[in-house]
Amino acid sequence: MLLSDLLPHTLREAPAEAEVPSHRLMIRAGLIRRHAAGIYSWLPIGLRVLRKAERIVREEMERIGAVELLMPCVQPAELWHESGRWQKYGPELLRMTDRREREFCFGPTHEEIITDLIRNVVSSHRQLPLTLFQIQTKFRDEVRPRFGIMRAREFLMKDAYSFHLDEDTLAETYTRMREAYERILERIGLDYRVVEADNGAIGGNSSHEFHVLADAGEDTIVYAPQGQYAANLELARAQAPEGERPAPGAELEHVPTPNARTIPEVAKLLKIPAERCVKTLIVQGSEAAAVALVLRGDHELNHIKAARLAEVASPLVLLDAEAVEALGGLKFGSIGPVGLEMPVIADRDAAILSDFCCGANKPGEHYIGVNWDRDVDEPAVADLRLAREGDTSPDGQGTLAFARGIEVGHVFELGTRYSEAMGAVAQDDHGAERPLSMGCYGFGVSRVVAAAIEQSHDKRGIIWPAAIAPFDILVVPVGHGRSADMLGAAERLHDELEQAGFEVVLDDRALRPGVMFKDAELLGIPHRLVLSERSLEQGMVEYRARTAESNEDIPRERIADFLRERMHPPE
RNA sequence: CGGGGUGUAGCUCAGCCUGGUAGAGCACUACGUUCGGGACGUAGGGGUCGUAGGUUCAAAUCCUGUCACCCCGACCA
Structure with a gap:
């Protein structure tokens, strides 16, 4: 062609x-x-x-x-x-x-x-x-x-x-x-992962996604490099906490926390690690007007998991400042489960805390030394949080790592x-x-x-995997100006290789060599053959793979066999 | 839908602040010189400056609306 x-x-x-x-x-x-x-x-x-x-x-x-x-x-x-x-x-x-x-x-x-x-x-x-x-x-x-x-x-x-x-x-x-x-x-020839997935709008039971790994991927996938587990971050189960909740060791105490609204601010002010604070998020309930979700201070809510709870409206609606205020004067930055008049659901990691810190439901005030059962009714418990890098894999094999993925398939x-x-x-x-x-x-x-x-390119251009390359071979004749029959020689090489069963394209544009070489690299065709006056005289063809840094001179009569070996190396 | 940004030639952009004949590079056409890593010369073609309205003697430039596009967050092969 x-x-x-x-x-x-x-x-x-x-x-x-x-x-x-x-x-x-x-x-x-x-x-x-x-x-x-x-x-x-x-x-x-x-x-x-x-x-x-x-x-x-x-x-x-x-x-x-x-x-x-x-x-x-x-x-x-x-x-x-x-x-x-x-x-x-x-x-x-x-x-x-x-x-x-x-x-x-x-x-x-x-x-x-x-x-x-x-x-x-x-x-x-x-x-x-x-x-x-x-x-x-x-x-x-x-x-x-x-x-x-x-x-x-x-x-x-x-x-x-x-x-x-x-x-x-x-x-x-x-x-x-x-x-x-x-x-x-x-x-x-792609590097991919099969991951557990959410069913989304299509509905149904079991579901897997196929992700090609690439930095530009729009999804975060969670996987255990040493194990089998892989899931979309939206769905990834969090590691269940081990052990029992320790018995209460501190008294419930009311502390002023002026100007501290976020968990890091509160933790810093009270000199308590974020892991001993809880955050309370108010979402729309499926029946109740509002439901409180409680997570450990250093954890993030997984919206998909929350929306799946029977008590919670689906899709998830986080109440805004105005709606929260309407629930008895609550303000962001000081909400906590103590005395809250709505269903409370705690993440498993928040549910096993004792002597923790939380908002006191009054602006600028928090509680410390809070304990479930003693100070707050036992909450319903669920897996609510996003998985984190370094968590133990839910199947116990290895720790979780994150990667970016492009979803190319979904079953x-x-x-x-x-x-x-x-x-x-x-x-x-x-x-x-x-x-x-x-x-x-x-x-x-x-x-x-x-x-x-995304997975196969360099600064010069595309590097097509052989299976989907537009052509196998690009023939580039250089030096049209000097040798009258250059294009003819290139055409003969092209025809011969095409007859040998290769998909060949001939750059017949008669441009300057530099332009043709740049385009060859941009187009990313796996195998490039250059014909020049010098190589014609010597009976050679210059070969270079798209991935190679230098040329090889191949005798003209051996070129078809050479390419066959390159493309289908003997086992 | 919320937040941020951009619209000037096929592409990349300048000009806008401070209103006064619409520009550059690449690409394109013709001719000549060149020819192994994005050549050079000469001569050309191509833009109602996204769009509508307003201000003004005069608008790419100032004002208002609108449309399109891009980027960051909630959805999907």
């Missing part, structure tokens, strides 16, 4: 808006182009990469017996009303009306459509289990699209759905899908949430009609391309 035919458009400088390496490099290399926030074109070279990622995903889906179909991007509102999500999904759902004022949305996901399809097509256990997938453009009207293709509003996703009448085959498909995702990420066991709402049933082997169990499995195809660049 000729580079000049591929709409090459490299930039020396990236637009000011591009912040993270993958976004900058994709724009500079001319792989994508933005039209509006989170909406991009894929230029020919970029599209080759996307198609390669897509092909790997498709192959691994087919390997586990999933079957491809294609569903519509535009979906009728009625189906979303049936599942209840027309109300629930919120402004992220791009809604529209047709000429007859009938409502539609641009699909952000396809549970409704697939369930509608299956309920009309499947009626017997003999047709199950069944796993279907598609690779298709999705639209989610993200609050804040950013980082180019990484968090776009329009993006390419593989979504798969499985249907079952028994939990065993659902669990089996779920496991096979997890393994398929691991194979995809291994084939692309869910949905159960019967959609099939019950939408009446997707089949007859079991006794002739009884039962709702189908579902699994759903998403993989961000366009996002994994950005993730690959």
